[in-house]
Amino acid sequence: MKKLINKPEDVLADALKGVAAAHPELRVDHQHRVIYRAEPKADGKVALISGGGSGHEPLHGGFVGPGMLDAACCGEVFTSPTPDQMVGATTVVDRGAGVLHIVKNYTGDVMNFEMAGELVADSGVRVETIVTDDDVAVEDSTWTAGRRGVGVTVLLEKIVGAAAEEGQDLDAVLALSRRVNGQGRSMGMALTSCTVPAAGKPTFELPEDQMEMGVGIHGEPGRHRVPIAGAAEIAERLVEPVLADLQFGGSPGIVMLSGLGGTPLLELYLLFGEVAPLLEKAGVQVVRSLVGNYITSLDMAGASLTVLKADDELVRLWDAPVRTAGLRWGV
Amino acid sequence: MKKLINKPEDVLADALKGVAAAHPELRVDHQHRVIYRAEPKADGKVALISGGGSGHEPLHGGFVGPGMLDAACCGEVFTSPTPDQMVGATTVVDRGAGVLHIVKNYTGDVMNFEMAGELVADSGVRVETIVTDDDVAVEDSTWTAGRRGVGVTVLLEKIVGAAAEEGQDLDAVLALSRRVNGQGRSMGMALTSCTVPAAGKPTFELPEDQMEMGVGIHGEPGRHRVPIAGAAEIAERLVEPVLADLQFGGSPGIVMLSGLGGTPLLELYLLFGEVAPLLEKAGVQVVRSLVGNYITSLDMAGASLTVLKADDELVRLWDAPVRTAGLRWGV
Numbered sequence: 001m002k003k004l005i006n007k008p009e010d011v012l013a014d015a016l017k018g019v020a021a022a023h024p025e026l027r028v029d030h031q032h033r034v035i036y037r038a039e040p041k042a043d044g045k046v047a048l049i050s051g052g053g054s055g056h057e058p059l060h061g062g063f064v065g066p067g068m069l070d071a072a073c074c075g076e077v078f079t080s081p082t083p084d085q086m087v088g089a090t091t092v093v094d095r096g097a098g099v100l101h102i103v104k105n106y107t108g109d110v111m112n113f114e115m116a117g118e119l120v121a122d123s124g125v126r127v128e129t130i131v132t133d134d135d136v137a138v139e140d141s142t143w144t145a146g147r148r149g150v151g152v153t154v155l156l157e158k159i160v161g162a163a164a165e166e167g168q169d170l171d172a173v174l175a176l177s178r179r180v181n182g183q184g185r186s187m188g189m190a191l192t193s194c195t196v197p198a199a200g201k202p203t204f205e206l207p208e209d210q211m212e213m214g215v216g217i218h219g220e221p222g223r224h225r226v227p228i229a230g231a232a233e234i235a236e237r238l239v240e241p242v243l244a245d246l247q248f249g250g251s252p253g254i255v256m257l258s259g260l261g262g263t264p265l266l267e268l269y270l271l272f273g274e275v276a277p278l279l280e281k282a283g284v285q286v287v288r289s290l291v292g293n294y295i296t297s298l299d300m301a302g303a304s305l306t307v308l309k310a311d312d313e314l315v316r317l318w319d320a321p322v323r324t325a326g327l328r329w330g331v
Numbered sequence: 332m333k334k335l336i337n338k339p340e341d342v343l344a345d346a347l348k349g350v351a352a353a354h355p356e357l358r359v360d361h362q363h364r365v366i367y368r369a370e371p372k373a374d375g376k377v378a379l380i381s382g383g384g385s386g387h388e389p390l391h392g393g394f395v396g397p398g399m400l401d402a403a404c405c406g407e408v409f410t411s412p413t414p415d416q417m418v419g420a421t422t423v424v425d426r427g428a429g430v431l432h433i434v435k436n437y438t439g440d441v442m443n444f445e446m447a448g449e450l451v452a453d454s455g456v457r458v459e460t461i462v463t464d465d466d467v468a469v470e471d472s473t474w475t476a477g478r479r480g481v482g483v484t485v486l487l488e489k490i491v492g493a494a495a496e497e498g499q500d501l502d503a504v505l506a507l508s509r510r511v512n513g514q515g516r517s518m519g520m521a522l523t524s525c526t527v528p529a530a531g532k533p534t535f536e537l538p539e540d541q542m543e544m545g546v547g548i549h550g551e552p553g554r555h556r557v558p559i560a561g562a563a564e565i566a567e568r569l570v571e572p573v574l575a576d577l578q579f580g581g582s583p584g585i586v587m588l589s590g591l592g593g594t595p596l597l598e599l600y601l602l603f604g605e606v607a608p609l610l611e612k613a614g615v616q617v618v619r620s621l622v623g624n625y626i627t628s629l630d631m632a633g634a635s636l637t638v639l640k641a642d643d644e645l646v647r648l649w650d651a652p653v654r655t656a657g658l659r660w661g662v
Contacts, residue, residue: 002522004598008560018604022622057596191333228556230337261595267335273349291353
């Protein structure tokens, strides 16, 4: 295993030291492994918390800051954070206007956030939860009942974060989060496995002449293994199931093509050059896009496509200022 | 070879289609493979051009935009762009105040930019050139006489770009670029080779238990191969030669830890968590930092450290607004 780490069991703790050193605008609670905004809180703002296993960086810690999350709970690599992390974070960030928990649909995350919500309810903090489930690849998977939550989580954190920042209340923020999740679809593919530090070897074996379509962000199996193909064909295999799952025609689309951690930007742009015309041809107007590493799977080579059916309001919230390590504009 | 590409010979042309699709704020001249800002030019601004082989993304195309470059000339993967690309770009971006060519010290790039400068001189455009050479790893290398130009190029494009944007003239911009290059030092290391698409196999072989210290951004050999070590020791081996090469003590430092393309952000933060305290201990105040993929080597796993000895003026220019695909803040 070739990685820039010390001991496998210290990966998260060590990485959080680096986050703290690189980002004075964040406050890292090393004991509880929670990343907060450092600046004083505005009263009356709905707070947004997300979290999940580490290994998907910049998700979620890289999306903490004005215009997105108030806090991110960091689990060990590919492991859910614990309810006490979530309870602590929720209590700290509440400004009296309630807290939205943004949870990717994985069994451990859903269960732990649910438990945290119940624990916090006793203390009078109002908590609502959105569970994202945008991955069209499989209906159930290794670690989920129902579809997996993947790329739409990034877009949701941005859009709903903007709504919270401009003062929308918890009901409005919750409704918006449901709308975004309902209108977003994703599909991923892998050229290689990832290697979890604690395991020390690739999660799965993928022969040199094959790729995995519909792979999950932890290396869970996808739809099928197929012979490796060129970018044009890969683009079709990503776009087709996304378009087949939701009526996008004629709508503006916010599109993200995220690398999985081991794929260089040159290849991501190349693939986006194939994806964008396919979407346009199908009537999706690509009005905003992100190409880069936004939701990753450690060192996996591959990419995931997320398309959000947008409208003027969603685009306005997308364009609102954001200042995080992973996304920044307008400030 | 597992890559998100079509034909190896079309990688650059195909990737530029994706850049154009993703960035309406850029204008891509597909015929000449030059990326420009799309917005109208301000008169009297010194123009900044850079360029080089592709495969180092986001360098340089990702740094075109307000506050950084006016144009980037894109060569084939790891191959210098041609003089005619540079002449075309220089002529297009000149606003009567002259043009600065920012060139990484590699034989092909230096020769071609020199030729372009001579060709353009006849047409009355004033061109000055800064050749960056910040890599402390080796004094001469496979493709250079003198030190290689690497990470400081990113910091220079940002800082000098800000100076040009605020109206400094060509003499001032050139002097500033020399100062930045002279005060910046870099050192890189690789865990794996990269694979050039046209070659179809790794540039070099690196056994599972070894790493290459001082590797170049094209996979050129570095100082030595050593047994693979933990992040703490790798940090020492990056920091030590940088500090040994320039007296940093007591100065503020702008620090970049760049991935080489195949290393996930989690590991980069982890390594930065080791690097930052070593720098602080040596008297470098880490006042600004970048952790992520900024100057890469295709899919190589590894990282490079760049430290710039700064002062209030350089920090002020660093903080000035920038709006590019690769760096964005303040707007």
